[in-house]
Amino acid sequence: xxxxxxxxxxxxxxxxxxxxxxxxxxxxxxxxxxxxxxxxxxxxxxxxxxxxxxxxxxxxxxxxxxxxxxxxxxxxxxxxxxxxxxxxxxxxxxxxxxxxxxxxxxxxxxxxxxxxxxxxxxxxxxxxxxxxxxxxxxxxxxxxxxxxxxxxxxxxxxxxxxxxxxxxxxxxxxxxxxxxxxxxxxxxxxxxxxxxxxxxxxxxxxxxxxxxxxxxxxxxxxxxxxxxxxxxxxxxxxxxxxxxxxxxxxxxxxxxxxxxxxxxxxxxxxxxxxxxxxxxxxxxxxxxxxxxxxxxxxxxxxxxxxxxxxxxxxxxxxxxxxxxxxxxxxxxxxxxxxxxxxxxxxxxxxxxx
Amino acid sequence: xxxxxxxxxxxxxxxxxxxxxxxxxxxxxxxxxxxxxxxxxxxxxxxxxxxxxxxxxxxxxxxxxxxxxxxxxxxxxxxxxxxxxxxxxxxxxxxxxxxxxxxxxxxxxxxxxxxxxxxxxxxxxxxxxxxxxxxxxxxxxxxxxxxxxxxxxxxxxxxxxxxxxxxxxxxxxxxxxxxxxxxxxxxxxxxxxxxxxxxxxxxxxxxxxxxxxxxxxxxxxxxxxxxxxxxxxxxxxxxxxxxxxxxxxxxxxxxxxxxxxxxxxxxxxxxxxxxxxxxxxxxxxxxxxxxxxxxxxxxxxxxxxxxxxxxxxxxxxx
Numbered sequence: 236x237x238x239x240x241x242x243x244x245x246x247x248x249x250x251x252x253x254x255x256x257x258x259x260x261x262x263x264x265x266x267x268x269x270x271x272x273x274x275x276x277x278x279x280x281x282x283x284x285x286x287x288x289x290x291x292x293x294x295x296x297x298x299x300x301x302x303x304x305x306x307x308x309x310x311x312x313x314x315x316x317x318x319x320x321x322x323x324x325x326x327x328x329x330x331x332x333x334x335x336x337x338x339x340x341x342x343x344x345x346x347x348x349x350x351x352x353x354x355x356x357x358x359x360x361x362x363x364x365x366x367x368x369x370x371x372x373x374x375x376x377x378x379x380x381x382x383x384x385x386x387x388x389x390x391x392x393x394x395x396x397x398x399x400x401x402x403x404x405x406x407x408x409x410x411x412x413x414x415x416x417x418x419x420x421x422x423x424x425x426x427x428x429x430x431x432x433x434x435x436x437x438x439x440x441x442x443x444x445x446x447x448x449x450x451x452x453x454x455x456x457x458x459x460x461x462x463x464x465x466x467x468x469x470x471x472x473x474x475x476x477x478x479x480x481x482x483x484x485x486x487x488x489x490x491x492x493x494x495x496x497x498x499x500x501x502x503x504x505x506x507x508x509x510x511x512x513x514x515x516x517x518x519x520x521x522x523x524x525x526x527x528x529x530x531x532x533x534x535x536x537x538x539x540x541x542x543x544x545x546x547x548x549x550x551x552x553x554x555x556x557x558x559x560x561x562x563x564x565x566x567x568x569x570x571x572x573x574x575x576x577x578x579x580x581x582x583x584x585x586x587x588x
Numbered sequence: 589x590x591x592x593x594x595x596x597x598x599x600x601x602x603x604x605x606x607x608x609x610x611x612x613x614x615x616x617x618x619x620x621x622x623x624x625x626x627x628x629x630x631x632x633x634x635x636x637x638x639x640x641x642x643x644x645x646x647x648x649x650x651x652x653x654x655x656x657x658x659x660x661x662x663x664x665x666x667x668x669x670x671x672x673x674x675x676x677x678x679x680x681x682x683x684x685x686x687x688x689x690x691x692x693x694x695x696x697x698x699x700x701x702x703x704x705x706x707x708x709x710x711x712x713x714x715x716x717x718x719x720x721x722x723x724x725x726x727x728x729x730x731x732x733x734x735x736x737x738x739x740x741x742x743x744x745x746x747x748x749x750x751x752x753x754x755x756x757x758x759x760x761x762x763x764x765x766x767x768x769x770x771x772x773x774x775x776x777x778x779x780x781x782x783x784x785x786x787x788x789x790x791x792x793x794x795x796x797x798x799x800x801x802x803x804x805x806x807x808x809x810x811x812x813x814x815x816x817x818x819x820x821x822x823x824x825x826x827x828x829x830x831x832x833x834x835x836x837x838x839x840x841x842x843x844x845x846x847x848x849x850x851x852x853x854x855x856x857x858x859x860x861x862x863x864x865x866x867x868x869x870x871x872x873x874x875x876x877x878x879x880x881x882x883x884x885x886x887x888x889x890x891x892x893x894x895x896x897x898x899x900x901x902x903x904x905x906x
Contacts, residue, residue, distance in 0.1 A: 268718075432606050432888065433613075434843040437861075437880045444865040444873045445617055517732065524734045525847050529862050544736060551740050552755060554748045562737035569732035 302330035324578055331574030342387040349381035354536040370557050374546050382538035383561055389533050390540045394520040397457035404458045405465025410496045413473035427463035435460045448531040457519050468511050472504040506583035513576035517569045524565050540565050596893050603889045610881045615656050618870050668875035673867055678875045689856035693841045696779035701834055704784040708791025730785035735844055739778040739851035757854040775852040782844055787837045794829035798822055828899040835891030839884050
C-alpha cells in the first residue's frame, strides 16, 4: 500500500460520500462507479493499473470541466438567443466547440504561437525534446511542435477549402435540379449515382496519378467525389420546400429562379445543410489526411499532419509517441466536429433517438 | 419467383452499366493527359522514329475508342497490358497481390462481422445506459481516427511495447497458415476496429429504428416476453438492414485496406496502387482502380440483392 493508493481511495470515497450527502446523484454515480472500477483494476493490475485509471479519469474530468467552463463562458458573452440554445447543449457539444475554437486560434496565430519557423532547421535529425523544443525534432531537425502548429493551418485549411468547394458544387447542382426538374434532374441524379459508386480514395488516387499531387487537384477531386452526397441532401430538402404553397405564390408573382433559390429555398433548408457541412468536413479531412499520409497531399516542406506521421514513423518502432501526435490531432478534431454535428442534428430534428 | 429473378437481373444490369461508365472514366481520364505511354517509356531517349515505332508496336497509333475496347476486352479476361516502369505484364504484378489483399480483407471480415453485429444488437437493446454511452464514444473515436493512426497505435502497443505481434506484415510463400494469421494480425485488427465501429453504429441505428415500429410496441403491450419480442417479431425484419450493413461495410473495407497496407508494408494491391500513382505508372493504376471499383460495386450489388431477398416489400415496387 503506497501513499498514492491510500490518498486516491480516501479521496474517491470521501468525494462520493459528500456527493451522496448533498443529494447530487449525477455526481455521485460516476464517482462511485469510478471507485468500484478502481477496486477491481487495483486488484488485477496493481498500482500501475491504478495510475492508469486515475490519469484517464483525471483527463476525462479535465475535459468535462473545460467544456463546462467554456459553455458557461459562451453563454455569458453571446446574445440572449444564441445563449439560450447553448445552455441546453450537452457537454460533448461544448467540448467539440472548445476544440474547434482552440484549433482556430492555433491556425490563425500560428506564427506567433510556434516558437520556431515552419521549415527552419534548428537541430539534428530526431533530436530528443529539450527546453528549446517541446516535442523534439523531426527527421530533418525541424521543431516538431512548431510544425504541428503550422500544420493546423495547412491541413485544416485545405480540408475546409475542399469541403466548401464540394458543398458549393453539390448544393448549386441540387438546388438547380430541384427548381428545374425534368430531364436535367434525372441526368444529375444518375451522374451522382455513378460518382458515388466509385470508392472515394480510389477516385482521388486516380485523379492525383493523372494530374500530379497539386493542391488544386486535391480540391477539385474532393469537390467531385463529395458533391453527390450534398447534391442528394440538397435535392431532397429543397424538393420538400419546392412543393410548398409559398413557393407557388412566389412563382405566380413572377419571381426569377435565382430569387426563389436565394430568398425562399435556402433560408428554409439551412439547418440540415450546416450539419451536413460538418459531416462532410469529417470525411474530407480524413480523406485528405490519408492522401497526405501516402505522400500525395500537401507537398513538403509545408507542414502537414498526415505527411508528418509518415515521415516520422520510424520513431514509433523505438517506442516514441511523438509521431502519433499529429494523427491524434486529426482524430481529435474529427471527433469534436462529430460531437457538434450530433448536437445540431438532434436540435434541428427534435428526435429523441 | 419470376419477379425476383427479373428484379435481381435488372439490378445486375444496372451494376454492369455503372461499371462500364466507370471503366470509360478510368480509361479516358488517362487519355486526356498530354503525352502517351510510348513517351513515358522512352523518356529522354525519344526521337521521332523510335517513338513512332514503339507506338505502332504498342498499338498507340489507333484511335482511342478502339484502344478502349481492346483494353476492356483484355481486362475482362485479366489482361491489363504492360507496366510502364518494369515492362512486366500488369496481371503478373497484381495477381498474387490481389489474393493477398482479399486474404487480409477476409481475415478482418471474419472477425469483424459477427462481433460487430452482435455488439450492435446488444447496444441497441441496452440503449441509453452507461454501456451504450461508452460504446458510442468509443465507436465515434474509432470512426474519427484515420486508419493510419489506429494502425500505428496498435504497432506501438502490441508490437513495440509488448512484442506480441510483428509490426511489419512481410509474407513468404512457405509460411504455415497459423504463422500467416499471426503475421497479418495487426493489419487485420486495424481494419476490424474501423469496420466494427461503423457496423456497430449502423446495426444499432437499424435495430432501434425497428424496435420503435408499432408492431413491436403492440407485441410488448400484449405481454410477450422480451426475448420472444426480439426473436419472433424483430429479428425476421432485422435481417434486411443487417445484411445491408454488412455488405456496405465490406465495401468500405476495400478502401480502408489501401492505407492499412501502406502502414504495415503489406504486399497487397493497395500498396501497388499507391506506388503506381506516385510513379505515374498508368496501366497499373487503371487496373487497380478498375479492380477496386468492381469489387466495390459488386458488394453494393450484394447489399441490394440481399435486401430484395429478405424484404418481401421490395419485391413488389410500386
